[in-house]
Amino acid sequence: MNEAQVAALREECLTCERGCDAAVEMALQSRNAAIQVKLATEGAKPADCTCDDSAASASATADAPAVIKPKISHYRRHLLLCVGPRCTQDGQSQELYDSLGARFKAAGLQEGDLRVKRSRVSCFAACKGGPIVCVQPDGVWYYNVTSANMDRIIDEHLVHGRVVQELVFHQGPDGICDDDAP
Ligand code: FES
Numbered sequence: 001m002n003e004a005q006v007a008a009l010r011e012e013c014l015t016c017e018r019g020c021d022a023a024v025e026m027a028l029q030s031r032n033a034a035i036q037v038k039l040a041t042e043g044a045k046p047a048d049c050t051c052d053d054s055a056a057s058a059s060a061t062a063d064a065p066a067v068i069k070p071k072i073s074h075y076r077r078h079l080l081l082c083v084g085p086r087c088t089q090d091g092q093s094q095e096l097y098d099s100l101g102a103r104f105k106a107a108g109l110q111e112g113d114l115r116v117k118r119s120r121v122s123c124f125a126a127c128k129g130g131p132i133v134c135v136q137p138d139g140v141w142y143y144n145v146t147s148a149n150m151d152r153i154i155d156e157h158l159v160h161g162r163v164v165q166e167l168v169f170h171q172g173p174d175g176i177c178d179d180d181a182p
């Protein structure tokens with residue numbers, strides 16, 4: 001509502017003796033109600049609306065937190081190692097995890113076609129006979145992964161594609177090591 005329209009309402013108000021503020025208030029309420037109806041029925045703002053929608057939406061966009069799409073480099077297998085407190089004690093699994101970078105590098109698993117991605121988990125709900133390791137997508141679950149056994153898993157399974165059967169306690173759901181497939 002512009003100044004001329006407000007002034008006209010005040011004139012009207014003096015004429016009818018209702019009080020100018022009440023007249024202006026009533027007119028504004030009536031106008032706002034009409035705008036709400038128009039927005040609801042037409043989905044558009046009135047022609048005389050001076051709101052800066054572009055500024056409002058730009059401000060809303062600027063306020064929204066940016067979500068960054070993550071990236072992961074190509075890998076052949078994913079080794080997951082439990083560092084939870086129940087399947088091993090005294091940080092044994094964490095020590096093993098910390099050694100994986102150097103072991104993978106020495107075995108040529110840090111990059112290239114055989115690259116192995118490694119991750120820690122806090123519990124697989126196995127909780128016995130650790131360290132527990134799962135190798136995906138082969139679906140192979142190893143127990144008692146001591147330092148020496150990890151070397152075997154790296155050499156036999158991750159490099160040469162042969163599952164170390166004597167260390168396996170579970171395989172599934174469709175645990176097929178591609179390299180063993182006929
Ligand atoms: S704490 Fe390691 S499997 Fe549960």
